[in-house]
Amino acid sequence: MATTMTMAKALNEGLRRAMEKNPKVLLMGEDIGRLGGVFRITDGLQKDFGEDRVIDSPLAESAIVGTAVGLAIRGYRAVCEIQFDGFVYPAFDQIVSQVAKLHKRSDGAYNMAMVIRIPFQGGIGAIEHHSESPEPYFAQTAGLRVVSCSTPNDAYWMIQQSIECDDPIIFCEPKSRYWEKGEVDLETPPAGLFDAVVRREGTDVTLVGYGASMKTALRAAETAAVEGTSIEVIDARSIAPLDIEVMAKSLEKTGRVVVVQESPHTASIGSEIISELTQRCFYSLKAPGLRVSGYHVPYPPTRIEEDYRPTVDRILDAVDRVMGFES
Amino acid sequence: MIDEELVQLLTPEGERVENSEYESTLNGDEIFSFYRDMVIIRRLCNESTSLQRQGQLALWAPIQGQEAAQIGAGRALAPMDFTFPTYREHGIAWCRGVPPENMLRLFRAVSNGGWDPQKYRHSVPTVVLGSQTLHAVGYAMGIQRDGAEEAAMAFFGDGASSQGDVLEAFVWAASFNAPVVFFCQNNQWGISTPSTVQSKIPLYHRAHGFGFPGVRVDGNDVLAVYEVTKRALDSARVGGGPTLIEAYTYRIGAHTTSDDPTRYRIDAEVEVWKHRDPVERVKALLVREYKVKNADFDDVAAEADTMALKLREDVLAMSRPDPITMFDNAYASPHPLIEEGRREMIELGISGGEL
Numbered sequence: 001m002a003t004t005m006t007m008a009k010a011l012n013e014g015l016r017r018a019m020e021k022n023p024k025v026l027l028m029g030e031d032i033g034r035l036g037g038v039f040r041i042t043d044g045l046q047k048d049f050g051e052d053r054v055i056d057s058p059l060a061e062s063a064i065v066g067t068a069v070g071l072a073i074r075g076y077r078a079v080c081e082i083q084f085d086g087f088v089y090p091a092f093d094q095i096v097s098q099v100a101k102l103h104k105r106s107d108g109a110y111n112m113a114m115v116i117r118i119p120f121q122g123g124i125g126a127i128e129h130h131s132e133s134p135e136p137y138f139a140q141t142a143g144l145r146v147v148s149c150s151t152p153n154d155a156y157w158m159i160q161q162s163i164e165c166d167d168p169i170i171f172c173e174p175k176s177r178y179w180e181k182g183e184v185d186l187e188t189p190p191a192g193l194f195d196a197v198v199r200r201e202g203t204d205v206t207l208v209g210y211g212a213s214m215k216t217a218l219r220a221a222e223t224a225a226v227e228g229t230s231i232e233v234i235d236a237r238s239i240a241p242l243d244i245e246v247m248a249k250s251l252e253k254t255g256r257v258v259v260v261q262e263s264p265h266t267a268s269i270g271s272e273i274i275s276e277l278t279q280r281c282f283y284s285l286k287a288p289g290l291r292v293s294g295y296h297v298p299y300p301p302t303r304i305e306e307d308y309r310p311t312v313d314r315i316l317d318a319v320d321r322v323m324g325f326e327s
Numbered sequence: 328m329i330d331e332e333l334v335q336l337l338t339p340e341g342e343r344v345e346n347s348e349y350e351s352t353l354n355g356d357e358i359f360s361f362y363r364d365m366v367i368i369r370r371l372c373n374e375s376t377s378l379q380r381q382g383q384l385a386l387w388a389p390i391q392g393q394e395a396a397q398i399g400a401g402r403a404l405a406p407m408d409f410t411f412p413t414y415r416e417h418g419i420a421w422c423r424g425v426p427p428e429n430m431l432r433l434f435r436a437v438s439n440g441g442w443d444p445q446k447y448r449h450s451v452p453t454v455v456l457g458s459q460t461l462h463a464v465g466y467a468m469g470i471q472r473d474g475a476e477e478a479a480m481a482f483f484g485d486g487a488s489s490q491g492d493v494l495e496a497f498v499w500a501a502s503f504n505a506p507v508v509f510f511c512q513n514n515q516w517g518i519s520t521p522s523t524v525q526s527k528i529p530l531y532h533r534a535h536g537f538g539f540p541g542v543r544v545d546g547n548d549v550l551a552v553y554e555v556t557k558r559a560l561d562s563a564r565v566g567g568g569p570t571l572i573e574a575y576t577y578r579i580g581a582h583t584t585s586d587d588p589t590r591y592r593i594d595a596e597v598e599v600w601k602h603r604d605p606v607e608r609v610k611a612l613l614v615r616e617y618k619v620k621n622a623d624f625d626d627v628a629a630e631a632d633t634m635a636l637k638l639r640e641d642v643l644a645m646s647r648p649d650p651i652t653m654f655d656n657a658y659a660s661p662h663p664l665i666e667e668g669r670r671e672m673i674e675l676g677i678s679g680g681e682l
Contacts (some may be wrong), residue, residue, distance in 0.1 A: 003356055026472075052472055063461055063495035070465020070479070073409075073450070076472070080466075094492075097455045098462070105440040105451045108656040142657055142664075166659035241663050 001186045008178040011041045011154035014159035019049055025163055026071065028055040028064055029081030029117075030105045038083055039119060039178055061091040069098050071214065077163055078114045085120040086129025092137075099168045100143030112143075112168045115159070120148075121212040121262045122309055123176030125302045132299055133263035138170045139240035139272070145194070146239040148172040150214035152182035155191055155236065161193035169193075172239070174212035196243035198250065202232035205319050206250040208273055209260040210236040213310060217260050220315035229319060239269050247273060248280045255286035256322040261309045265293035287325035290318045333575060334555050335545040338566075339603040341611025349558070351550045355617035361402060361549050362609045363627045364392040368418045369606060369633035371427050372580075374638055375434065379584040383642055385436040388415045389580035392547070395605030396512050396574040398422065399552025400480070403560055407448065411463040414452040415512075416482050423449035427634065428641035435645050457483060457490030460509065464496045467505035467563075478563040480508045486517025489525045497537040500569035508559045509534075509571045514578035519591035534571035539616060546576030547605040577603070638682045651678035 005013070019025045027042055027049075032057035036043030046054035057064050061082060068078035082088045088095075095116065102110050123133030139146045145167050149155040155173070162169040193198050199214065200221050209217040214235050221231035232250050236242060251257050257277055259270035274289035292310040300308050335344050336351050343351075353361070372389050379387040390397060399420025404410065404422065412419055420430050426440045432441035433452055440451035448622055453459035463481035470477045488491055513530055515522050526533070534541025542554040552574055559570035577600035580586050593667050600655075613619040654669045672678045 008455050058495075058498050060498065062492055063464075063499050066458060066461025066492060066495070067465030067468060067499060070411075070467070072465075073444075073462065073470025073569050074466050076469050090491075093455055094458060094461065098458050101439070102451070103659055104656045106656075107438070107440055108659070109443050109445045113659075145658075145662075162518040167662075177580075192576050197394040256438070 002183050003186065004181050005152055005184055006179050006181050007149070007152045007155045007173075008039060008041055010156040010184050011159055011173065012043055012045070013184075014156040015042065016045060016048070018160045019045070019053065020164040022077065024075060025077045025079065026053050026055060026238055027079045027081065028057050028068060030057055030059055030064075030083050032056060032081050034160065037081060039175060041117075045229065049070055049181040056317070059088055062094050065091040065094040065099060065116060069094065069102065069112065072112050073110050079127050079163060080114065080116045082116060083120050084130045085132040085134050088118055088134055092302075095138065095144070096141045098224060100141045103167070104143065111166045113166050115169045115171050117171045117173060119175035119178075120172045121174050121176060122299065122305050123212055125155045125305070127302070128299065131302065131305060133261065133294065135170065135172050135239050136263055136268050139269060140267070144168055144170055146170040146172065146241065147193060147237060147238070148174065148211040150174060150177065150211055150235050152180075152204045153184045156184045157189040158193055158237070161189065165193065172211055175216065176212045182306075191237070194238040194241060194243060196234055196236050196238065196246040198232060198246065199235050200231065200233040202230035202254065204230045204254055205232070205258060205322055206234060206247065206260050207231050207315070207319070208234045208236055208247055208253045208261065210239060210269070211262075213260045213262060216312060217315060220312045220319070223312060224319055225315060229323060231319065236269070236273070242273060242276065244273070244276045244280065247277055251277050251281045252284045255284050257289040258292060258315065258318045259289065259313055260292045262294045262309050264296040265291040266296060268293060287322040291320055292318050332544055332550050333543050335548050335553040336514060336554065337548045337608055337612060339547070339608050340421065341608040341615065343612070345549075349554045351552060351554060353553065355613070358442055358550070358609060358617070358620060359613055359623070361398055362606070363630070364398045364402070364418070364421060365606045365609065366627050367631045367634055368394055368398065368421050369437065370635050371421070371430075371638060372419060374635040375431060376580070376584060378639065378642055379434070380429075384434040384584075386434050388582070389578075389584075390415055390417055392577045392579035392600060392605070393514055394418055395549035395609075396546035396552055396576045399549040400510050400556045400574070403553050403556035405477070405478065405560070407475070408475065409448045409450070409466055409477070409479050410559065411450045411466070411479065411481045412452060413456055413458040413459065413482055413484065413487070414454055415484075419482060420447075420449055423447045425449055427638045428645075431638070431642050432645065435642055437645050437648055456487035457492035459483070460493045460496035461499070463507050464499045464503075464505050467500070467507040468503055470506050471503070476564045478506045478508060478560045480560070480666045482510050482512070483516065485513040485515065485522035485525050485530060486520065488530055497534070497571070501538045504566070504568040506563035506566070507569045507672060508556065508563055509569060510556065511571065512575045512576055513573050514576050516578055516582065516588070516592065518582045523583070525551055529573065531571055531573035539569045539571065541571040541573065543573045543575055546574030547603045547608070549605060549609055617669065649678055649680070651680040
């Protein structure tokens with residue numbers, strides 16, 4: 001059975017289904033109950049599941065995550081909503097020193113099963129701290145897993161798969177895509193939580209992205225096709241760990257790779273992808289791997305954010321460079 | 328001596344004190360067993376300090392002076408309560424049944440934890456101080472949702488009382504009326520920083536601003552600590568909400584074996600507090616009121632020595648873990664980078680594990 005819905009609705013339905021299946025699943029965050037969250041992702045859930053399971057919290061991110069740790073020790077699975085990407089940093093210690101490490105510190109006695117949902121990336125014309133890409137910080141931390149959805153179908157399934165996972169998940173939601181509709185298959189998940197998928201097949205260049213960048217990447221591939229360049233587009237989906245096999249298989253075919261991401265490129269997910277692919281596919285490479293990223297500046301005022309975020313033109317420029325590379 | 332609102336049931340000389348709100352409910356056998364616990368934990372601490380000085384431990388965090396605070400609080404707990412310690416709660420760990428050798432695994436640097444926290448209902452040590460108070464509140468919120476008559480207890484000190492996490496924990500505990508007791512051992516020093524730098528008001532006064540009761544108890548009086556803690560736990564378990572207990576005490580020893588307190592505090596201050604010794608005052612009471620004989624005290628000392636000897640043997644027997652164990656429990660479910668690391672370690676011959 002398939003139905004069409006927005007990513008916001010798909011997340012809402014995914015959360016609802018997870019809560020119906022497992023009474024230990026709780027939602028916690030600022031303004032998520034009566035208001036339904038600033039993006040309405042949890043709309044109606046407090047009414048249906050009660051204030052004990054959909055918890056309107058005081059305004060303190062470290063406490064949202066820190067109390068989720070205690071709930072996890074007690075056997076609950078909290079889904080924490082961080083209102084915006086730039087607000088996650090007050091919880092940084094709880095995430096990297098507690099959530100990530102307590103399974104190890106307890107010799108496996110604690111499972112830190114929880115999901116920390118972060119609406120991330122830009123594109124909504126917001127003020128500062130509402131458009132950032134913090135995922136590289138978390139990808140670097142052992143003990144965490146980081147995923148991102150790019151379609152309503154993935155949103156519906158990946159949120160449920162994340163809640164079922166016994167490890168803590170940083171769940172990055174591309175907020176600029178919340179209101180776009182897509183088909184959701186209510187019966188069968190599209191892939192495993194940590195699988196990358198090929199969104200468009202091609203033969204000349206492998207273009208890897210995740211989250212909001214996927215839409216831009218697919219547009220770039222369409223434009224390139226008109227110009228005669230065949231781009232294979234891969235949605236990484238899992239940022240940590242990376243499903244590098246799917247990317248390597250593609251690169252062995254194309255010999256060229258471009259990664260698109262909104263974070264600055266230093267020590268980024270794109271850096272890791274290109275490093276891993278270079279190591280695995282060195283003799284298949286026809287050009288050095290390139291990253292199309294945000295610039296190494298604080299996220300700019302959003303009147304100029306579209307010149308910061310990767311655009312179709314910047315992706316095509318990178319595609320031209322890898323296509324024109326001569327060894 | 329400190330504050331007219333200080334709850335004290337026993338003077339430093341071991342004389343009983345009338346208190347309008349609290350009275351001791353313990354009989355002579357129980358008080359003797361508290362004495363025993365304090366002597367054993369002090370012996371454990373001294374043995375551990377020696378082990379560190381002999382190069383057998385990477386570090387040790389002494390608790391001398393704080394035995395009454397920890398044994399009084401630890402003995403007030405019910406079996407199903409759950410405690411969230413720092414790295415200095417050896418007395419609480421003892422009361423929870425954690426084997427002494429397990430307490431030293433962290434300090435021997437063979438583990439980041441040391442015991443099964445679910446088995447003993449005593450969480451693993453917290454080194455980033457303050458974070459554990461939020462874990463206790465979250466756990467308490469779980470207790471509420473389970474409808475259980477249990478409580479969580481968070482331990483921290485005067486230093487960590489300045490951490491944002493502790494203050495957030497106060498806010499949350501109050502907002503959700505969580506069954507949690509905050510037990511602050513004000514031992515006067517956060518390494519070299521006096522508690523007067525952490526707070527311009529008595530720490531227990533802070534609770535009032537958050538909307539729940541705060542009590543200052545003589546942390547060197549095990550009878551008072553027990554009664555104050557028991558009442559706070561009893562209240563939390565039946566929906567009475569959180570309490571902040573400030574156990575006013577003193578860290579006689581160094582912050583850790585890496586510290587040199589002579590650089591920042593004067594001997595005279597330490598001497599004043601040595602006269603308020605938590606073990607001696609109970610002993611005085613036991614002799615005067617319950618006619619406990621020297622032979623009984625000698626038995627406890629002998630038991631403590633036996634424990635210390637076994638502890639030493641156990642610690643020396645803790646060998647370097649196989650490096651491949653670093654990959655255990657990094658994640659709960661299979662992870663490609665864990666498999667990759669494990670494989671590399673075996674291929675390089677660093678570990679004798681099997682592929």
